Amino acid sequence: MSTIQPQVEYVAHTRLGEKGQLTIPKLYRDELGLATGDPVAVLRIGEGLILIPDQNRFRILCESIASVFERRRLAVADVLDTLPSARQRVFSRRYPELSGPPRRRTRRSKSR
DSSP: OOOOOSOOOOOOOOOOOTTSOOOOOHHHHHHHTOOTTOOEEEEEETTEEEEEEOOHHHHHHHHHHHHHHHHTTOOHHHHHHHHHHHHHHHHHHHOHHHHOSOOOOOOOOOOO
């Protein structure tokens, strides 16, 4: 089992190969249990990239979420439409001093 400490550390400089390949130093491959052909997730954050060894639990989580969407016949747009109000609820709970009084919904009258 690995004894990796949760930390941020500068690892090494490497050069991008002709086909876009990077070499991860052997010390870090060994510590992370990475072998040739192992999948690695690549995340883009602003102008940077983060490499994360693909872990089965994330794949299982994604498959589980996808199956819920399928069973409930939810479209991605349906879920995305709920995000603004969900973000506001989380923000209000987390930062009540910044969120101000709750907004009241107003009903619009139908014009004839």
